[in-house]
Amino acid sequence: MKRIIPVVLLLGAGNTSFAQTSSPAPVASDVAAVAAPARPLSDSTRQAVHKLFKWGRIYGLISTVSGGLVLGSSTGYAIGGDTNWKNIGSIAMGGTAVALGTTSLVRFSRRRERAVLAALERGETLPPYVMLMSPFLPKK
Template identity: 50%
Template sequence: MKTFALFLSLLLAAGHAGFAQASTSPAGGQSADAARFVARPPLSDSTQQLVHKLFKRARLFGVISAVSGGVLLSSGVMYDRRGESFRDTGFSLVGGGAGLTIGILNLGQFSRRRERAVLAALERGQPLPAYAVRWLPLIGR
């Protein structure tokens, strides 16, 4: 919970500092385009570690879901091959297929490439994407 509060305060502070910047032409003859390229301070290590932990846990959940879904799906296929009832076969096929699909989609959504893109977006001052915000409560545990 402390980590979530720290991350939220850092995110709010970064957003507040972005609104406080002036959009007028700076003195000294520089154009407004040159003022946009003012160097921002890099992300703190704790923020980078928090985003990495978020994506790492989400990838782990994806692996667990995909493996358990695959096991359940294969048991449904085996039930069907043996001629078992629909109660065993159907529920295993449907549940296993859903778990496998959720796991694979989760692995794609929280890939290392997306993690690098989110870190780059945070450095540019953009907020954390909505799909990643939903996973924030899982970090504190």
């Protein structure tokens, strides 16, 4: 009798679980079909996003130009036969500045600015690279 009760309980619990059905998960296409309606942005939000992108483009331009000048002058010295550790370091730093500046110019282009403004109108958040430019937004 002591062994029959656990067996009966186990079989009874198994039977009730077969009777339950699960609802299907929503399909991604159904969720995408119900998009949030576009809401107009305030002028202050547009100006703030424009200012962040403008400063990103300015920093990128300054970095690209200054890195190009350093890279060009140190490459000129290296071609002239004056190769030492200072010139090699200057070539490396100038190349890095050019690469970072070019990346910043691409990230903060006017095309991406328009895409971010359109995303904000759809109710999405700012991308992380834009949030890093703002001193008042919380950082992760």
